[in-house]
Amino acid sequence: MPTMKDVAQRAGVSVSTVSRVISGSDRISAATKERVRAAMKELDFHPNAIARSLASKTAGTIGLVVSRSPENAFANSFFPEVIRGIGSVLSKHGYYLLLIMTDDPEVERAQTLAALRSRRVDGAIVTSSRVSDPLFRHLVEEKRKFVLIGRVLDDLPVSYVDNDNVKVGYMATRHLIEAGYRRIAMISGATEYVVSLDRIEGYKKAITEAGMEFRKEYLVNAGFTRESGEDACRKLLALEEPPDAIFAADDTMASGAVRAILKSGLRIPEDVGVIGVNDDPLASMMRPALSTVRIPVFELGVWAARILMDLLSNGETVPRQMVLPGTLVVRETSSARGLFSA
Amino acid sequence: MPTMKDVAQRAGVSVSTVSRVISGSDRISAATKERVRAAMKELDFHPNAIARSLASKTAGTIGLVVSRSPENAFANSFFPEVIRGIGSVLSKHGYYLLLIMTDDPEVERAQTLAALRSRRVDGAIVTSSRVSDPLFRHLVEEKRKFVLIGRVLDDLPVSYVDNDNVKVGYMATRHLIEAGYRRIAMISGATEYVVSLDRIEGYKKAITEAGMEFRKEYLVNAGFTRESGEDACRKLLALEEPPDAIFAADDTMASGAVRAILKSGLRIPEDVGVIGVNDDPLASMMRPALSTVRIPVFELGVWAARILMDLLSNGETVPRQMVLPGTLVVRETSSARGLFSA
DNA sequence: CTGTTAGCGCTTTCAC
């Protein structure tokens, strides 16, 4: 592999000159620039990114930490989309993406910290939202550059981009109310996630705001899987006064709920309405097609990356927060009284 | 940030000693090892991965190239699984994963080559299988270390791990035949992919082997999307003598086919049988649940990574190929004559 | 077992 030295010799200049034409310095005569370019081509020279990093003290890489605990099967549809979003901005800045993803949260935390501390990455985007994750405290204390997709409950000075989950819960529930349902239950995700807490809050808000009574037995927690959604729904249907509509905090769980309802012989949306969250591809493929609140995953990625780029370049230090809205998508599972049709 | 030099001073040793304890050399007294460890801890020292890479001439990172052309929406379920597989072996070897993924195949190729040439990654795993992709020729000519998930048609000396797609096509078709169907059509993916070609071959083999006649009009190409599957199926159903079973080369297309069939008023599996490929989560969630041939995606990732690790460590030079079998998963869409039940 | 000494390939003052 030829080095800059080789190129310099061949072009009859010094290495610093070669370095300059590579980095696009303007204080270089067009002639030498040409000569150097030619030499690089002839030698098939490609600058060594590692050496460049060492000298310039920037890795040119950012880390993406994807929480992938077993419950997070839902991450499947989320994952490629955030990456697309992130990638779309990183590539403009010439950054690479290092992926950190393990089944074990401990390992994940260790790897994230290690990647940052070893200077392998300049910063990180973390997708997670556990109610209390020691990772963030470490990150903040060590003054690492990072952006969270989700949000933290503690008032740590953290930059994040999140979707407005309280509103998401509110919109979904409100839609069911407007569609004419009256006994609305919620199947929430594990409460160790902030996102779950937020959506529950939105649900409660819509319920009480509509003058309905919040019933404890109408709120059940489940994992993010289809099976747990089905189980949860079955329990709800077995109540003395079963709900006539179900808001599941995730499409996958919603699909489980749909199954439970159908199995029990009830009709959707006539007897029971259902709405999920995400607008997973699954939602439109199901029969009946699932109403849902669409989350702008691609955009979450875009903004997380943009903010991180700012943190890295402008040396920005004030944390920046950003909240993106969801969009109601009405399909077939939620139009009991024909008020809506999709 | 403290460096090795700082640690060395504090521990009263030389930098090479520090280096040795870091790399776990055995020719080191327990005492000094302790002393150095203590110094590292006190200074909160973390070795600089970039510097280490420069000196040792290995990046400690491998690239994963994920083809994500628009047609490849199906990559959604594929993607996280391969990564899990790859990650499970990389982490054992202390390697990191750099993700290369763009919508534009040109850019993708450029980035892949750049990452390798700039020594940012030691090797790469490429998921793609276009019939003729110039990338592979380059990779081979430049003697890059890489493993393909999929396979190439040209006889380039390439290491790859693939699933046995001819067999997959054969199994699916054969199953339909055994289930009692007689007019079996195939909806294939775009023929620019080797995988499509292979599955078609398997389909033809099963057809002719069963003494049936291969009918041109029963083989239609589609993209990998649901819509294109639905369109393709509609065309098939409009034939003078429509098929009584459909083998779709992918679950997503199969779901489209199912929709077209149901819309046309036919029953599944009584009137028309359907089988897909992949065992996408979608397959088990659909109603009727989709019969399919399961592809061992996680394992593909595992083996690709293992082979790459060998290439990198043993300096292995002989390309290694590996072919993994699929598994028939019979569900509800393919048991016309009650021969099968799932 | 441990220290000395060269680099790894590039960036970046600081001169001219």
Add this chain to the structure above:
DNA sequence: GTGAAAGCGCTAACAG
């Protein structure tokens, strides 16, 4: 506009 020289932080012979 261009060159010389001093690192960036670590590894890896080579001595001893």
